[in-house]
Amino acid sequence: MGDVQTEIEVPRYFLCPISLEIMKDPVTLSTGITYDRDSIENWLFSQKKDVCPVTKQGVVDIELTPNHTLRRFIQSWCTLNASFGVERFPTPRIPISNTEIIKLLRDSKSPQHQMTSLKRLKTVVLENEKNKRLMESVGAVGYLTTIITNSMTSSSPAGEATGADEALNILYHLKLSTIGLKSLLNMGDNFVETLTRVMKRAASYESRAYAVMLLKSMFEVAEPMQVTSLNPNFFMQLVQILIDQISQKATKATLKLLISVCPWGRNRIKAAEAGLVPVLIDALLDCTEKRTSEMIMTVLNQICQSAEGRAELLNHAGGLAVVSKKIFRVSSVASEKAVRILHSVAVFSGNSRVVQEMLELGIVKKLLLVVQVECGSKMKEKAREILKMHGRVWKKSSCITFNLV
Structure with missing residues (x-):
């Protein structure tokens, strides 16, 4: 677009305030300022900034509202200037909303819909950083930990926690904030004990690896009292992870966890x-x-x-x-x-x-x-x-x- 902008005048309100490039997918922040989606998501989720770039106000609501009117203006302008080499931007795919994520989380509590919902949630969380933060903000941690904990009760046979495998996969890939990780450590039913049981009883090596990698992240933000009260079985399972040589990632996570505790x-x-x-x-x-x-x-x-x-x-x-x-x-x-x-x-x-x-x-x-x-x-x-x-x-x-x- 650099060559195009030297030949024709681009309306200023078509330009993203961050990148100063024509917006392909304009979205409005809670502060009322419109940005290109890629630029503002990079600002908020990759660079982890929590203020509006223009107004410097704190951003409390991270959901972005599509500015359909401005997008149509930009697309029309591109069409009118096609003779100057301007290409019309395609209509972007609508991203998942808070409401859709909440519905998937609620459906995950139903035995009939659990696996379908969890597989969809896994796709969502792996898509981009924004979805990770959205899922954390709407309470995904509570739903996922409940599924994992319920499957690891003493009456639950080893190897049948398929829903727990998916839930643990999602929980790890959420890459929780410090507050989210501390919430796992502070759970009344002791989620550390749950993950210790996962390391011991999970049928898949992948789930055992995710358990130790999640524990590694949790203990990086743990309080001293939480570190000193660890059960001997916790260390026995870490030793077994090293013996089994599940993966290089799991081995390194285990060693880092041991260094922490x-x-x-x-x-x-x-x-x-x-x-x-x-x-x-x-x-x-x-x-x-x-x-x-x-x-x-x-x-x-x-x-x-x-x-x-x-x-x-x-x-x-x-x-x-x-x-x-x-x-x-x-x-x-x-x-x-x-x-x-x-x-x-x-x-x-x-x-x-x-x-x-x-x-x-x-x-x-x-x-x-x-x-x-x-x-x-x-x-x-x-x-x-x-x-x-x-x-x-x-x-x-x-x-x-x-x-x-």
């Missing part, structure tokens, strides 16, 4: 007792992806700050060896976490057997290398502390020629 001491113990440490070590042994390795090392570092975690690490035949081999082989982040793990072991669990094993595995040589090369100061400091701590024992070895202290 394991700074608390009680959770570290629960995670260790759930068998997390050997699973992480085995995963680290085969892992070739940098970010995943970093996250595994981060979780291991957190767990090894508990006596139970360190015991599990030392009980694994390859625990110390696998951790130490990641120094300088993955990234600076992974290297620092590895040294921190070794520091926790050396300080709190450094008995004679462990100290001798660190020497035999070449860990002492690796630590000596850390203090000599260019790397993070904190990493060097931790390595130096380990060497000083057990230096008298290690200096007796003929293979050590450096001054440990």
